[in-house]
Amino acid sequence: MKHIDEYRDPELARRLLSAIHGRAGSIGRTVTLMEVCGSHTHAISRFGLREVLPENLRLLSGPGCPVCVTSTRDVDIALHLAGINGVVFATYGDMMKVPGTGGRTLQKLRAAGADVRVIATARDGIDLAEAHRNRQIVLMGIGFETTAPAMAAVAAACREKAIGNLSIFSVHKVVPPALQALIDDAELAVDGFLCPGHVSSIIGTAPYRPIAEAGKAAVIAGFEPVDVLAGILMALDQIAAGRAEVALQYARGVNPEGNPRALKLLGSVFRPIDADWRGLGTLAASGLVFRPEYASLDAVARFGEPQETSREPKGCGCGEILRGVKTPPQCPLFGNRCTPALPVGPCMVSSEGTCAAWYRYHRSGLEAGPARMNAESKKLRRNSL
Amino acid sequence: MCIGFPGKIVTLGSDGSAVVEIGGVQRTIRLDFLGEDASVGDYVISHAGYAIHRVDEQLAEERLATLNELMSHETY
Numbered sequence: 405m406k407h408i409d410e411y412r413d414p415e416l417a418r419r420l421l422s423a424i425h426g427r428a429g430s431i432g433r434t435v436t437l438m439e440v441c442g443s444h445t446h447a448i449s450r451f452g453l454r455e456v457l458p459e460n461l462r463l464l465s466g467p468g469c470p471v472c473v474t475s476t477r478d479v480d481i482a483l484h485l486a487g488i489n490g491v492v493f494a495t496y497g498d499m500m501k502v503p504g505t506g507g508r509t510l511q512k513l514r515a516a517g518a519d520v521r522v523i524a525t526a527r528d529g530i531d532l533a534e535a536h537r538n539r540q541i542v543l544m545g546i547g548f549e550t551t552a553p554a555m556a557a558v559a560a561a562c563r564e565k566a567i568g569n570l571s572i573f574s575v576h577k578v579v580p581p582a583l584q585a586l587i588d589d590a591e592l593a594v595d596g597f598l599c600p601g602h603v604s605s606i607i608g609t610a611p612y613r614p615i616a617e618a619g620k621a622a623v624i625a626g627f628e629p630v631d632v633l634a635g636i637l638m639a640l641d642q643i644a645a646g647r648a649e650v651a652l653q654y655a656r657g658v659n660p661e662g663n664p665r666a667l668k669l670l671g672s673v674f675r676p677i678d679a680d681w682r683g684l685g686t687l688a689a690s691g692l693v694f695r696p697e698y699a700s701l702d703a704v705a706r707f708g709e710p711q712e713t714s715r716e717p718k719g720c721g722c723g724e725i726l727r728g729v730k731t732p733p734q735c736p737l738f739g740n741r742c743t744p745a746l747p748v749g750p751c752m753v754s755s756e757g758t759c760a761a762w763y764r765y766h767r768s769g770l771e772a773g774p775a776r777m778n779a780e781s782k783k784l785r786r787n788s789l
Numbered sequence: 790m791c792i793g794f795p796g797k798i799v800t801l802g803s804d805g806s807a808v809v810e811i812g813g814v815q816r817t818i819r820l821d822f823l824g825e826d827a828s829v830g831d832y833v834i835s836h837a838g839y840a841i842h843r844v845d846e847q848l849a850e851e852r853l854a855t856l857n858e859l860m861s862h863e864t865y
Contacts (some may be wrong), residue, residue: 419860525838554837606843
């Protein structure tokens with residue numbers, strides 16, 4: 405596959421790795437980089453990069469997985485909407501197993517008879533609405549700047565076609581406020597960030613300037629092994645030279661100005677609002693709700709919220725894991741009470757979730773004790789078993 | 790959810806859609822965010838059924854060649 409295979413070239417990856425080892429060695433101290441994209445988390449685990457990187461380079465996963473940062477309250481609202489008689493609730497597959505209060509999920513709701521459908525594209529919502537004129541279609545609007553424009557396009561198409569039986573529950577979030585919260589977090593000592601490639605395809609490079617202004621490296625990286633390694637090397641180069649700037653590794657996927665068409669539509673359909681993030685709390689202007697012209701499409705305005713109080717799952721470390729202050733093996737539930745088959749928290753659900761990635765790709769290593777597993781994690785994992 | 794791969798446009802629809810091929814699999818996507826910039830043969834990155842970026846192939850090749858050159862000469 406063009407634009408993918410070239411970036412899985414083992415020889416180029418080996419050379420990059422060798423350069424990374426050299427650069428990290430010259431820095432001497434421990435360097436901490438945080439990836440703020442679930443696809444980076446997945447790629448780093450899938451390609452086994454953590455195991456071959458230098459000892460003094462720590463990679464932390466941040467709040468880069470949309471379903472993971474969705475609050476339990478918002479999951480409960482989704483469950484409420486999906487349970488309403490006559491509603492067809494349509495969502496991307498990641499949401500199906502995310503537990504709300506008391507461990508309820510969309511999947512369980514569907515098994516109990518609710519009409520919950522998994523869609524691959526937001527556009528399917530329009531087809532559903534046109535195919536079921538006498539039903540109410542509710543779309544789960546979830547995701548960062550990458551997927552939010554698709555929902556904005558559906559909202560615009562809805563108005564254009566005067567579709568009256570479709571509404572959207574928007575828990576969309578934008579990435580820059582979360583980055584700012586991480587920069588401001590005194591508990592989190594990070595030297596640089598690997599910034600999300602496809603969010604940047606939409607927002608461009610400018611929104612990352614506050615990272616550089618805070619004296620930290622910011623590298624927008626792609627998702628293949630060569631991309632991630634080249635991104636890490638570019639960040640180390642900045643740190644070694646005492647520089648802090650926004651750099652673009654993923655030039656084939658990102659225009660520096662972003663995607664003006666998508667941004668324009670996004671801004672015409674949605675406006676920013678304070679939003680609750682799991683682990684990070686309420687962040688100003690970090691969520692997206694409909695502008696007044698589109699308010700009739702708001703599913704919560706149409707169907708209301710559940711009365712019950714929402715409760716976080718007991719003992720779940722997702723919040724701290726999303727802030728990068730804990731790794732999955734440091735959560736007492738990881739791998740025993742919380743697994744991808746029976747997840748307690750959302751980080752174990754989505755393939756982009758940190759716990760799911762660790763469980764899938766590192767668990768055997770954690771148990772068998774391979775050569776290069778982080779010693780601290782191994783010890784903590786043993787203690788938790 | 791945010792996983793996107795570059796697919797090659799094989800046909801353009803008249804309604805703002807296109808069929809892209811990714812590793813032998815064909816999928817229909819929308820081109821709302823690319824407008825007239827996309828043509829058959831172009832690689833585009835799609836998310837949730839919408840193309841969000843057209844790959845500048847010349848730029849991609851130049852950047853990859855530069856990286857290969859840097860690494861093979863151990864400039865680092």
